[in-house]
Structure formats: C-alpha cells, structure tokens
Amino acid sequence: MLQAMRAGVFAVCFGLVWHASADQARVPAASGDAVSPPQDTAAPVDAGQPMNLNEPMQGGMKKQGMMKYDVRKSAEEKDEQMKEMLEKEAESMPPMPAQAPRKK
Amino acid sequence: MKRRPGIEANPVECTRQEIRFLERRLLLKGALSVGALSLLSGCDITDEETVHKVLWNMSRWNDRVQMALFDPRRLAPTYAESAVTRPFPFNAYYRESEAPVVDGDSFRLELSGLIRDRRPWSLAELNSLPQATQITRHVCVEGWSAIGKWSGVPFRTFLERVGADLNASYVGFKCADDYYTSIDMATALHPQTQLTLRFEDRTLPRSYGFPMKLRIPTKLGFKNPKHIMAIYVTNVYPGGYWEDKGYNWFAGL
Numbered sequence: 001m002l003q004a005m006r007a008g009v010f011a012v013c014f015g016l017v018w019h020a021s022a023d024q025a026r027v028p029a030a031s032g033d034a035v036s037p038p039q040d041t042a043a044p045v046d047a048g049q050p051m052n053l054n055e056p057m058q059g060g061m062k063k064q065g066m067m068k069y070d071v072r073k074s075a076e077e078k079d080e081q082m083k084e085m086l087e088k089e090a091e092s093m094p095p096m097p098a099q100a101p102r103k104k
Numbered sequence: 105m106k107r108r109p110g111i112e113a114n115p116v117e118c119t120r121q122e123i124r125f126l127e128r129r130l131l132l133k134g135a136l137s138v139g140a141l142s143l144l145s146g147c148d149i150t151d152e153e154t155v156h157k158v159l160w161n162m163s164r165w166n167d168r169v170q171m172a173l174f175d176p177r178r179l180a181p182t183y184a185e186s187a188v189t190r191p192f193p194f195n196a197y198y199r200e201s202e203a204p205v206v207d208g209d210s211f212r213l214e215l216s217g218l219i220r221d222r223r224p225w226s227l228a229e230l231n232s233l234p235q236a237t238q239i240t241r242h243v244c245v246e247g248w249s250a251i252g253k254w255s256g257v258p259f260r261t262f263l264e265r266v267g268a269d270l271n272a273s274y275v276g277f278k279c280a281d282d283y284y285t286s287i288d289m290a291t292a293l294h295p296q297t298q299l300t301l302r303f304e305d306r307t308l309p310r311s312y313g314f315p316m317k318l319r320i321p322t323k324l325g326f327k328n329p330k331h332i333m334a335i336y337v338t339n340v341y342p343g344g345y346w347e348d349k350g351y352n353w354f355a356g357l
Contacts, residue, residue, distance in 0.1 A: 048202065049201050056196070058198055060246035075278070075345070084218045093220050094217055096220040104228040104229055104232065
C-alpha cells in the first residue's frame with residue numbers, strides 16, 4: 001500500500017510538472033525563436049511620457065479587460081498587506097556589526 | 105483474472121494479494137486522473153471561487169515541487185557576444201515611451217524586512233560593489249526569447265553585504281512602474297542572479313529597467329523585475345502582480 005501511495009504521489013507530481021512546463025515555459029529551441037518577439041523594439045527612448053493608466057494593458061500576458069491602473073491598485077493593496085509583517089521582521093533583526101563606510 | 109507470477113498457492117493469501125494489486129491499480133489510476141485534472145488548470149473552466157482556490161493550491165504545490173527540483177549550482181547556458189539579440193526586445197504592460205523616468209542622482213534603493221543594514225543605497229554605492237557580466241537568454245512566457253549582455257552586482261554579494269537573513273524564504277521587489285514580484289531565496293543566491301546596472305557595457309537604458317533590474321537567467325522573464333526601487337526579505341509569501349493573477353510563482357526554466 002505504501003509503495004502504491006508513493007507511486008500515486010509521483011504520478012501527481014509528474015502531472016503537475018508536465019502541466020507547468022507545457023503551460024508556463026514554452027521555451028523556444030536554442031537554435032531559433034519559435035515565436036517572434038514584440039515588434040515595439042525601436043532604440044531606447046530617452047524622453048519619457050507619463051503612463052496613461054486609464055487604458056488597456058499592452059503585451060501578451062494580460063487577460064481580457066485588464067487596465068494599466070490594475071497594477072498600481074494591486075501594488076498598493078500588497079503594500080498594505082505586507083507592511084506590518086515587514087516592520088515586525090525588521091525589528092527582529094539584530095543590529096549590523098560595525099563596517100567600513102561604503103565607497104562612492 | 106490472470107494470476108501473477110510469484111503469488112502464493114494458498115487461495116486465501118492469493119486473494120489478498122490479488123486485492124492488493126487491484127488496490128494499487130485503482131490508486132495509480134486515481135492518481136493519474138488527478139494529474140490529468142491538473143492539466144485542466146490551463147483552461148478557463150469557471151470563475152467559481154472554489155475552483156480558483158483548488159487551482160491556486162495546486163499551483164502553490166507545483167511551486168514547491170519546482171523548488172525541490174531546483175539545483176542552485178546548475179548554471180543557465182551562456183553565449184558569445186556575437187549571439188546578442190539586437191535590438192533587444194522591449195516588453196512590458198505599457199508602451200516603451202511610457203517606461204518610468206527615474207532620477208539617477210536622487211535615487212536611493214530602499215531595503216526592508218529581514219535585513220540588518222537597511223540604510224538606502226545610491227547608484228554610486230552600488231556601482232562600487234564587485235561587478236560581473238553575463239550573456240544569457242531571456243525567455244518570455246509569451247513564447248519568445250532573446251539573448252542579452254548584462255552587468256551588475258551578483259545578488260548574493262549584495263544580500264551578504266547588507267546582512268540579509270539568507271535563511272529567509274523570499275526576496276521581494278517593488279518597482280517604479282508599480283510592478284512587484286518575489287523570488288525564493290535559493291534563486292536569489294544563485295551565482296547568475298544579478299542586480300543589473302548595465303546593458304551592453306552602458307548604463308542600463310530606461311527601456312530596459314534603469315536604474316536597475318534583477319536578471320535571473322534561471323527563470324521566466326516576468327520574474328526579472330525592472331526599475332527596482334525597493335527590496336525586502338521576508339518569510340511571508342509575497343506573491344507578485346502576475347503571480348496573483350494566476351501565473352505560476354516559481355516560473356523556473
């Protein structure tokens with residue numbers, strides 16, 4: 001029975017890893033790219049323009065209906081969630097022993 | 105039912121063993137079905153909360169399996185300078201012209217969480233740390249890849265220098281474009297994980313993540329945050345923007 005359980009766990013692991021590799025990492029062969037990179041690849045732009053948050057996201061990772069402001073909203077929520085714990089963790093750290101001043 | 109070789113001649117013992125074989129087969133079949141069911145997580149089955157919760161837990165379990173399989177000494181392939189992709193593609197959730205503008209003179213990298221020396225770092229101070237260069241392939245989850253030349257501080261060196269708790273579980277990043285993500289400590293300490301300050305021997309251009317990005321050749325592109333403004337070390341799972349939307353957190357290659 002124990003062996004059968006081990007085999008079962010292995011099978012589930014295999015299924016999940018297979019799923020992950022198939023779904024997440026569609027890695028192109030080293031010899032050439034299977035999918036073309038984004039075409040917006042002009043030389044780096046030096047002068048920026050403010051991001052228009054009230055428009056749909058760019059890129060291939062977005063899901064339908066995602067807007068640029070979603071990222072800012074999620075970041076603010078995450079900050080709020082993590083803030084207290086990060087402060088507690090920081091307090092738990094012992095002070096750093098004296099070190100040579102940083103070079104500039 | 106065909107008798108398997110090696111089964112006892114005693115009919116009672118024989119039946120017990122047959123039942124054990126049957127149980128094994130059923131369990132294996134069940135396990136394979138669960139494995140197959142996990143494949144469905146790529147499909148948009150329903151928005152029902154329970155299904156999302158199950159798939160979320162499965163993805164977290166997937167992370168744990170990937171973490172267990174991750175070899176911290178195995179290096180990603182490196183390439184000759186002639187293999188560098190030019191122009192290197194720009195990719196973000198916004199247009200290239202909208203990439204954030206960060207003033208390098210007033211920039212200070214903020215540190216928090218399980219770090220002993222949390223004083224902020226200027227770019228000059230970061231540039232004075234030991235540097236390394238790598239030519240590696242950036243692999244995007246969208247299905248394309250490109251080779252780039254990156255230089256900067258080995259991330260392990262930086263974490264040691266600031267007295268980060270290297271036994272902590274996660275390192276998180278907050279970026280000027282509001283993006284956020286996190287990685288496991290094993291990957292943070294990998295010899296090729298780099299706090300990148302230069303691209304092709306020039307100051308990292310704004311489009312590619314000025315003032316700094318994290319280069320991780322062992323992970324998919326969305327785990328390589330650009331325009332990093334703050335770093336923290338924690339034992340609380342921090343997730344990430346895309347990860348919280350359902351993309352796999354570990355995202356290893």
